[in-house]
Structures are given as C-alpha cells and as structure tokens.
Amino acid sequence: MASITIRDVAKKAGVGVGTVSRVLNNNPSVSPETRQKVLETISELEYQPNPIARRLSLGKTLTIAVIAPFFTRPAFVQRFRGIESVLAESEYDFVMYNVETAARRDFCFREVPRRDRIDGLLIMSLIPTSNDAQRFQEANIPTVLLDAAHPDFNRVIIDDLHGGYLATKHLLDLGHRHIGYISDILAKSPFNYHSIFERHQGYQNALAEAGIPYRPDYVLQGEVDQNVGRELTKQLLADNPEITAVFAYSDTQAIGVMQAAREMNLRVPEDLSVIGYDDIEISEYLHLTTIQQKLMQSGVQAAKLLLAEINQPSTHPREIISPTTLVRRQTTSLLKTYSLPETN
Amino acid sequence: MASITIRDVAKKAGVGVGTVSRVLNNNPSVSPETRQKVLETISELEYQPNPIARRLSLGKTLTIAVIAPFFTRPAFVQRFRGIESVLAESEYDFVMYNVETAARRDFCFREVPRRDRIDGLLIMSLIPTSNDAQRFQEANIPTVLLDAAHPDFNRVIIDDLHGGYLATKHLLDLGHRHIGYISDILAKSPFNYHSIFERHQGYQNALAEAGIPYRPDYVLQGEVDQNVGRELTKQLLADNPEITAVFAYSDTQAIGVMQAAREMNLRVPEDLSVIGYDDIEISEYLHLTTIQQKLMQSGVQAAKLLLAEINQPSTHPREIISPTTLVRRQTTSLLKTYSLPETN
DNA sequence: CTGTTAGCGCGTTCAC
DNA sequence: GTGAACGCGCTAACAG
Numbered sequence: 001m002a003s004i005t006i007r008d009v010a011k012k013a014g015v016g017v018g019t020v021s022r023v024l025n026n027n028p029s030v031s032p033e034t035r036q037k038v039l040e041t042i043s044e045l046e047y048q049p050n051p052i053a054r055r056l057s058l059g060k061t062l063t064i065a066v067i068a069p070f071f072t073r074p075a076f077v078q079r080f081r082g083i084e085s086v087l088a089e090s091e092y093d094f095v096m097y098n099v100e101t102a103a104r105r106d107f108c109f110r111e112v113p114r115r116d117r118i119d120g121l122l123i124m125s126l127i128p129t130s131n132d133a134q135r136f137q138e139a140n141i142p143t144v145l146l147d148a149a150h151p152d153f154n155r156v157i158i159d160d161l162h163g164g165y166l167a168t169k170h171l172l173d174l175g176h177r178h179i180g181y182i183s184d185i186l187a188k189s190p191f192n193y194h195s196i197f198e199r200h201q202g203y204q205n206a207l208a209e210a211g212i213p214y215r216p217d218y219v220l221q222g223e224v225d226q227n228v229g230r231e232l233t234k235q236l237l238a239d240n241p242e243i244t245a246v247f248a249y250s251d252t253q254a255i256g257v258m259q260a261a262r263e264m265n266l267r268v269p270e271d272l273s274v275i276g277y278d279d280i281e282i283s284e285y286l287h288l289t290t291i292q293q294k295l296m297q298s299g300v301q302a303a304k305l306l307l308a309e310i311n312q313p314s315t316h317p318r319e320i321i322s323p324t325t326l327v328r329r330q331t332t333s334l335l336k337t338y339s340l341p342e343t344n
Numbered sequence: 345m346a347s348i349t350i351r352d353v354a355k356k357a358g359v360g361v362g363t364v365s366r367v368l369n370n371n372p373s374v375s376p377e378t379r380q381k382v383l384e385t386i387s388e389l390e391y392q393p394n395p396i397a398r399r400l401s402l403g404k405t406l407t408i409a410v411i412a413p414f415f416t417r418p419a420f421v422q423r424f425r426g427i428e429s430v431l432a433e434s435e436y437d438f439v440m441y442n443v444e445t446a447a448r449r450d451f452c453f454r455e456v457p458r459r460d461r462i463d464g465l466l467i468m469s470l471i472p473t474s475n476d477a478q479r480f481q482e483a484n485i486p487t488v489l490l491d492a493a494h495p496d497f498n499r500v501i502i503d504d505l506h507g508g509y510l511a512t513k514h515l516l517d518l519g520h521r522h523i524g525y526i527s528d529i530l531a532k533s534p535f536n537y538h539s540i541f542e543r544h545q546g547y548q549n550a551l552a553e554a555g556i557p558y559r560p561d562y563v564l565q566g567e568v569d570q571n572v573g574r575e576l577t578k579q580l581l582a583d584n585p586e587i588t589a590v591f592a593y594s595d596t597q598a599i600g601v602m603q604a605a606r607e608m609n610l611r612v613p614e615d616l617s618v619i620g621y622d623d624i625e626i627s628e629y630l631h632l633t634t635i636q637q638k639l640m641q642s643g644v645q646a647a648k649l650l651l652a653e654i655n656q657p658s659t660h661p662r663e664i665i666s667p668t669t670l671v672r673r674q675t676t677s678l679l680k681t682y683s684l685p686e687t688n
Numbered sequence: 689c690t691g692t693t694a695g696c697g698c699g700t701t702c703a704c
Numbered sequence: 705g706t707g708a709a710c711g712c713g714c715t716a717a718c719a720g
Contacts, residue, residue: 003460005713016691021715029689050460052399053713056696061396063437071425074418081415084442093407093439098428116347116394116697226629255629282626285570285599349697360707365699373705397697400712460713 004047013041024049061119064094064306067108068124068146071098073224073250075278075295079124079146082299090307092119099126113139120310122302123148127194142309146302148194154309156302156320160195163291163324164202167247167275170289170326172210175335176245176273179207180236181219182229182257184249199249199277218243222253229256230263237264237272244272244335251276251283251290258286258331269333279327287330298322348391357385368393405463408438408650411452412468415442417568417594419622419639423468423490426643434651436463443470457483464654466646467492471538486653490646492538498653500646500664504539507635507668508546511591511619514633514670516554519679520589520617523551524580525563526573526601528593543593543621562587566597573600574607581608581616588616588679595620595627595634602630602675613677623671631674642666 006024010017015034022030023038030038041047055062064087070076080096087094095118097108109132113121121136121143128136128145133152136143145155171179181203184196204214220236222228229248233256237243248254254276258268266272276283279292301320350368354361359378366374367382374382385391399406408431414420424440431438439462441452453476457465465480465487472480472489477496480487489499515523525547528540548558564580566572573592577600581587592598598620602612610616620627623636645664 003713006715007713010691017714018692018716019690022690025715031689034690048458048460050713052396052405052460053696054715055396056400056698056712057714057716059696059715070428071421077415077421081442084414084440088442088448095437095439096428098425098432104432114392116392116396226625255626259629281570282599285603347697350699351697354707361698362700362707362709363705366706369699375705378705394697397712398699400696400714401698401700403712 003050004045006047006049009038009041009045009047012045013038061115061117062092063118064092064120064122064310065097065112065118066094066122066124067097067099067105067112067126068122069099069126070096070124072100073252073278074280074282075250075293076125078280078295079299079302082296082301083122083124083146083303084299085296086300086303086307092307110135113141113143115139115141120144120306122146122306124302125194128153142306142313144302144306144309146298152317154305154314154318156298156305156322158195158198158293158298158322159324160198161202161205163277163293164199164247165206166202166324166326167199167277167291168203168206169209170275170328170332171245171247171273172206172212174245174273174332175337177212177335178240178243178245179203179218180233180240180243180246182232182236182246182248182253183219183221184224184253185221187221196249203247224250224252226252226256226259229253230259231256233257233260234264237266245332246272246274248274248276251278251280251288254288254290254331255282255286258288268331270336273332273335275332283327284329289329289332290327291324292327293324294322347394348389350391350393353382353385353389353391356389357382405459405461406436407462408436408464408466409441409456409462410438410466410468411441411443411449411456411470412466413443413470414440414468415444417596417622418624418626419594419637420469422624422639423643423646426640426645427466427468427490427647428643429640430644430647430651436651454479457485457487459483459485464488464650466490466650468646469538472497486650486657488646488650488653490642496661498649498658498662500642500649500666502539502542502637502642502666503668504542505546505549507621507637508543508591509550510546510668510670511543511621511635512547512550513553514619514672514676515589515591515617516550516556518589518617518676519681521556521679522584522587522589523547523562524577524584524587524590526576526580526590526592526597527563527565528568528597529565530563531565540593547591568594568596570596570600570603573597574603575600577601577604578608581610589676590616590618592618592620595622595624595632598632598634598675599626599630602632612675614680617676617679619676627671628673633673633676634671635668636671637668638666 006017006020010020099105123145125147127148145153149157220232222232246257257274261268261272276288276290279290283290350361350364354364443449467489469491471492489497493501564576566576590601601618605612605616620632620634623634
C-alpha cells in the first residue's frame with residue numbers, strides 16, 4: 001500500500017537514487033543507456049515523485065496564492081478564469097483566498113505572504129495598505145497586483161480613468177448636461193478598489209473638459225448591487241429631476257438604474273440614458289451601453305507577469321495598463337432637446 | 345534572512361526540539377512552566393512551523409482538490425463560494441482545477457487523485473466514468489461528488505428530478521399542453537452532468553402524470569448559452585407554433601428564450617410562458633419564473649461532508665439531497681384559452 | 689558519469 | 705517530563 005519511492009526505482013533499476021533524481025530533473029550528465037533503463041523502470045513502476053518531499057528539498061513551495069474578492073462581482077470571476085488558465089499550465093499549484101470581509105482581508109494579508117507557504121502572490125482588486133506593503137516587501141515574495149495600483153508593486157491596472165472619462169464623454173456627446181453618477185462606495189472602503197476612485201475621477205475629468213461644474217449631489221454611492229443601485233437612482237432622480245443621464249460604476253448597478261427608471265415610468269433611453277461598466281455577459285441581452293474591459297485577458301497578463309517575476313525578479317515594479325473601450329448599445333441616446341453640432 | 349525553525353526556538357528556550365514540537369501540537373506531557381517558556385519564545389521569535397516540512401513528516405498533504413467546471417455557468421460560482429467558506433475555516437489548503445474541456449477533465453481525473461498530492465477530493469458537476477471510479481477507489485482518497493450522482497461515492501445531489509417535474513407541472517397547472525424544453529446537451533456530453541438527465545426526466549414525468557405524450561420534437565438541445573438558447577427557441581417555435589410554454593434547462597438559456605420571443609414579437613407571458621432553472625441573481629431583475637436550488641448551501645454541505653469523510657471515512661457512501669423549489673415570478677401565466685378548474 | 693550522503697524542517701519514537 | 709536520534713522522500717554536493 002505504501003507509495004513507491006525513488007529508492008524503489010533505484011533498487012529495481014540497479015542504480016543509485018542520485019541517478020534517478022538526475023533523470024527526473026533532466027540532468028544531462030547521465031549516460032543514454034542508464035537514462036533509458038531508469039526511464040523504463042519508472043514507467044513500469046508508475047513512479048511519480050512525491051511533490052511534498054520535492055518541495056521541502058528544493059526549498060520552494062511550488063505554490064501561488066491568489067487573494068481576491070472573487071464572488072462579489074461577476075467581473076471578478078472572468079479575471080480569475082484568465083489567471084487559472086495560465087497557472088494551470090505552469091508547475092505551480094494555486095490556492096485561492098476569497099475575501100468578503102475586512103477581517104478576512106487582514107487575515108489573508110497577514111498570514112498568506114510567507115516564503116514557506118508560497119512562491120508568488122497575486123492580489124486582485126485589493127489595495128495593500130502601507131503596513132501591508134511593508135510586510136510584503138520584507139517577506140520578499142514576488143507579488144503582482146491586478147486591478148489595484150500601488151507604486152511599490154508589479155501590477156496590471158485597468159484604465160479606469162479613461163473608462164470613466166469615456167462613459168461620461170459619451171453622454172456629453174449626446175447632449176446631456178445633467179449627468180448623475182451611481183458609484184461604488186468612495187470613502188473608507190475596507191477594500192479600497194483602485195477602480196472606484198479612477199472611474200470617479202474620469203467622470204470629473206470629462207465634465208471639466210466640457211466646462212461643466214462637478215456637482216457632488218449628482219454622485220450617490222452604494223454597494224455594487226442591483227437593489228441598492230435602484231434605490232439610489234430613485235433618490236437621485238427625485239432630488240434632481242433635471243438629470244437626463246446616469247453613469248453607473250458597474251453593469252450590475254446599471255441594471256438597478258434601469259429598474260428604477262421602469263418603476264418611475266421613465267423610458268430608457270428616451271427619458272433617461274444609462275451607461276454601465278464592465279460589459280458582463282448579461283449586458284448584451286439587456287442592450288446596455290457600457291464600458292468594456294478585457295477581463296479575462298487582464299487575468300492572463302497578471303498571471304504571466306507573476307510567473308516572470310518568480311523566474312526573474314525585476315528590480316523596478318512593472319506596470320501593465322489594460323485598455324477600456326466604449327460599447328454602444330441601446331440604453332443611451334441623444335438628449336431630446338439637443339441638436340448635434342453641425343459637423344455631424 | 346533564513347527562516348527561523350523549530351531548532352532556533354528550542355535553542356533559545358533552552359529545551360529540545362521535541363519539547364517545542366509537543367507544545368506546538370498540544371501534547372499534554374509538557375510541564376506548565378516549560379510550556380509557558382516555549383510559548384513565550386515562539387511569540388518572541390514570531391515562529392511559525394514550516395507547513396511543507398510538517399506535511400512531509402505527518403504524511404498528510406493538508407490539501408484538498410476541487411475539480412469543477414467553475415466558470416461555465418453562474419450557478420457553479422455560487423456553489424464554489426459555499427465550498428470555499430467551509431474550507432477556509434479548516435486546516436486544509438485547497439487547490440482548484442477548472443475543467444472546460446474533456447481533455448482537461450481526463451487530465452484532472454488522472455493526475456489529481458493521488459495520496460501524495462491531496463487528502464480529499466471534491467468533484468463538482470462531473471460524473472466519473474467507471475474507469476475513473478475504479479482509479480479513485482484504488483487511490484483510496486476520500487471523495488465527495490457535488491451535483492453528480494454515482495453509487496460508489498459520497499455525494500450531494502440536487503433534486504433535479506423534482507425540479508424538472510415542478511417546472512413542468514407549474515406550466516401544466518397553468519393550462520399549457522404544448523410545452524417545449526430547451527435542454528443542455530443530453531447525449532455524449534464529455535461532462536455528463538447529472539442534472540441534464542434528471543431535469544429532462546422530471547419534465548417527462550410531469551407530462552406522463554398529466555397524460556400528455558412526450559414529444560421528442562419538443563425537446564431541443566444546446567449549450568448553456570443565451571445565444572444558443574435563442575436560436576433553438578426560434579427553431580422550436582417555428583417548427584411547432586402550437587407551443588405556448590417553454591421550460592429551459594437553465595436561467596441563462598431562459599434568457600435566450602425570452603430574447604427569441606421578443607424577436608418573434610411574442611409577448612412573455614401573454615403569448616409564451618417561460619420558466620428557467622437555477623435562480624441566478626439576474627433572474628429576479630428579469631422577473632423570471634424559475635426553479636430555485638440552494639446553490640451556496642449545497643457547496644457548504646459537500647465541503648462539510650468531505651471534511652467528515654477525511655476525519656472518519658464511512659464504510660458506505662452517503663447521499664445528501666438538496667431541495668429545489670418553484671419561484672413564481674412574471675414570465676409564466678395562465679394559458680389564454682384555459683379556465684382554471686372550479687376549485688380555484 | 690555515478691553511488692553515497694548530508695540536509696530540507698518537522699513529528700515521533702525511545703531511552704533517560 | 706524531556707532530550708536525542710531517526711525518518712518522511714527528495715535534491716544536491718561530494719567523492720570516486
């Protein structure tokens with residue numbers, strides 16, 4: 001019943017364990033004949049090296065940790081899929097740590113980054129505090145951030161500044177001047193998504209460029225949730241009936257916006273233009289105009305970057321920017337009282 | 345820079361490594377004073393035992409593998425969340441193997457179930473072939489199936505037979521007699537989801553109970569995908585215009601059904617009743633009548649069952665049945681030409 | 689080229 | 705109650 005070990009192979013092949021190990025690790029200094037014999041014995045015995053013993057001996061864990069709020073938003077799942085596809089091809093196992101609370105986040109940031117646990121760390125959509133950052137540095141573990149910016153770390157960031165700008169600009173181009181923004185929670189979020197601030201800033205930039213003053217009362221914040229989005233929208237439109245267009249931080253919230261519109265007897269897009277963010281699967285069915293990001297691709301990029309860092313740590317943190325683009329569908333339209341500029 | 349080991353602790357505390365180990369593992373035969381002193385040194389040095397060395401010494405991997413088609417359907421993600429929540433509390437790491445192709449499935453079923461890799465195996469929505477089953481048995485690894493039935497294994501199965509029945513019965517109760525079924529692919533699927541056959545059987549059972557002949561031409565099969573669902577529905581309704589209600593294998597496909605209805609100028613539910621399956625998040629927004637299953641809960645149950653099996657293997661495979669219920673919303677209604685029985 | 693041996697860090701005997 | 709020594713299975717360094 002006991003598993004078969006390298007020693008069994010050595011004995012049966014009539015060689016030393018060192019030789020078997022060399023064959024296993026493609027060490028060139030083995031004669032073709034011996035190599036052949038060892039290989040045969042290995043397949044006869046169906047021997048496979050014990051991964052744990054291998055790790056202990058190598059002083060490597062062959063393990064990568066992914067810390068992420070996977071399930072809180074559909075978009076995250078797609079990124080994760082990209083990560084998985086790359087790591088599955090590598091020699092690394094990966095263990096995932098799902099973060100849904102601040103306590104869990106702190107726990108993960110404290111306990112996971114240890115050299116005797118992992119060889120590499122991938123953090124998605126969570127920004128390390130300066131304390132965290134320092135500890136990570138000390139642990140000296142190759143780390144990559146995905147959808148989270150921090151100057152000290154390798155990172156793949158989404159061009160949310162541009163995305164927020166694009167969304168707002170699209171509405172402005174359609175003639176809208178009173179544009180609400182349903183945001184994720186901007187301040188003191190225990191998670192501090194990078195994207196929350198960037199999209200908001202992009203919104204502000206587009207307004208500024210158009211010479212329209214930023215109105216804080218046009219910006220309401222709440223969780224990424226349909227029902228929350230719906231209630232916020234009702235409040236936003238009740239307080240500011242002049243609003244003709246709403247930009248939502250996520251498609252999920254945009255669905256809530258449309259829900260509110262329906263319940264307030266506002267037609268979309270005739271009475272209210274709605275634009276979301278992410279381009280999740282359902283958005284196409286709902287004909288939702290939105291900002292698309294390359295979700296899976298960014299996961300792939302982050303995982304590849306991490307593997308590269310493990311093999312050859314770079315001295316200076318690298319940054320990859322993943323693009324965002326406008327996907328125009330049917331929930332945004334020209335402001336009724338607005339004529340397009342002559343040029344068009 | 346080198347990590348601190350049990351030996352460092354022993355030296356600093358002026359004891360032997362054996363004693364430190366005993367303290368670590370709550371072995372009672374340590375005097376309170378020595379224990380106290382060791383504990384202090386441990387926290388002074390911020391010592392934490394090396395997990396890999398521990399595994400090698402214990403002969404346990406402290407690792408659980410989850411093999412699943414995670415990302416192919418939204419419902420799977422919720423189950424996975426349940427699994428994660430339980431395993432995160434345990435001492436086990438878990439590594440996930442995402443299966444999106446038959447080749448990947450075979451690879452995982454062949455390579456993953458080895459005692460020197462994992463202590464437990466959780467397989468979601470994939471049915472082992474008899475070859476697989478035999479190999480698993482030989483590997484002698486505690487295994488739990490979730491959403492997949494096999495007499496030889498512990499399992500948490502969804503009551504899909506009842507769910508399929510419930511959905512069809514609901515339509516029958518509303519007076520519908522020509523009920524189409526948009527199924528996942530029934531035959532020769534490389535994945536052989538348990539649920540595919542059960543829901544289909546439930547559909548047949550309800551029809552039989554109502555004395556309505558099963559019509560194979562009312563059953564179309566395709567991937568769980570909105571667009572596929574849409575095209576199948578168009579074909580189904582074009583070929584069989586007498587159909588007044590459609591049961592879809594999944595909410596995702598049900599959305600495709602509604603899409604088709606819209607494009608064919610059929611009102612839902614006035615002209616066509618639609619019922620889905622799963623009750624994913626979006627379904628509430630779409631007012632989709634559907635069959636709900638306790639997705640997250642079933643993941644929790646499966647993970648707990650696996651942990652129990654690891655601690656105390658049962659001689660006979662255990663089966664847990666997770667219930668399904670009808671969630672009535674607004675996409676199903678009374679057949680126009682139909683009057684309810686007097687009693688109601 | 690190849691066999692032997694010393695660790696990797698921990699748990700667990702086995703004497704004391 | 706406690707320390708020393710052995711072994712988990714493998715890699716790598718060292719002789720030969």
